[in-house]
């Protein structure tokens with residue numbers, strides 16, 4: 001192999017050294033790029049057994065606890081040092097046992113909770129009690145006070161969906177613990193936000209925030225999904241029957257940085273390949289299928305009920321429902337609202 005060093009220009013070498021000594025760099029100097037994100041699947045069996053064990057060994061408010069939360073976090077193999085699921089999202093699975101409270105706090109990053117198991121525990125957000133039932137989606141925008149209390153006799157489990165890595169990247173992290181107790185007082189009547197932010201509502205001049213705490217009920221979401229699937233009306237060739245959780249204030253993305261969706265793949269359905277510059281984290285609510293990656297479908301993520309998986313940005317992907325009899329349902333979040341707002345969104349269809 002040719003020795004390139006003998007051809008190195010001593011003046012260029014000296015310049016490079018002088019640049020480094022002054023904390024400068026030349027465009028001609030190579031830099032180490034970030035590790036590419038990998039498609040990945042986290043089986044529910046592994047998540048759940050670790051979460052159950054954490055219920056035995058991690059005491060809320062004790063050693064090993066952080067911010068009075070007991071969660072198992074999904075980590076992309078490329079982001080081990082950052083402890084992040086994607087460059088924009090942290091997805092964690094939280095466990096609150098009977099009689100426990102995850103204490104009240106607020107932070108600049110946005111949060112969503114997708115409920116996997118709960119007999120009726122509740123979150124209090126901005127003074128409003130919201131009962132958590134399986135399949136419900138709760139949103140708590142940045143700087144909304146929130147705490148979670150389980151007064152039932154069954155452990156509650158949900159997905160925490162946070163734009164924490166994005167906030168950290170922007171160095172815009174701030175947080176506060178509620179000073180007046182472990183939980184905040186309930187100051188609003190039941191159903192307050194659903195009435196306040198319904199399609200018939202008080203004059204919008206009175207709305208101060210761009211995002212509000214809200215709860216989307218599964219018992220209302222599922223019938224819409226089933227009715228549209230039966231009617232062929234909203235079939236999307238790339239995603240099956242796809243519903244978006246719209247922001248109750250704007251009708252736009254669920255939160256300014258996180259879009260949440262739920263989709264149904266009809267029995268035997270295979271979607272078409274596409275790719276886009278936003279990423280998505282999926283959670284299989286029901287059924288079993290496989291998500292193929294790559295134009296040649298050279299990687300497969302076979303998923304079953306409650307599994308979580310990640311499709312990185314700009315990766316070709318398509319979904320297949322492996323059952324010929326039962327529909328499959330996927331919940332997902334995407335950073336498309338951020339990518340689109342910044343003008344970085346591109347999509348290619350195959």
Ligand SMILES: [Fe+2]
Pocket residue numbers: 105106107111146
């Ligand atoms: Fe929080």
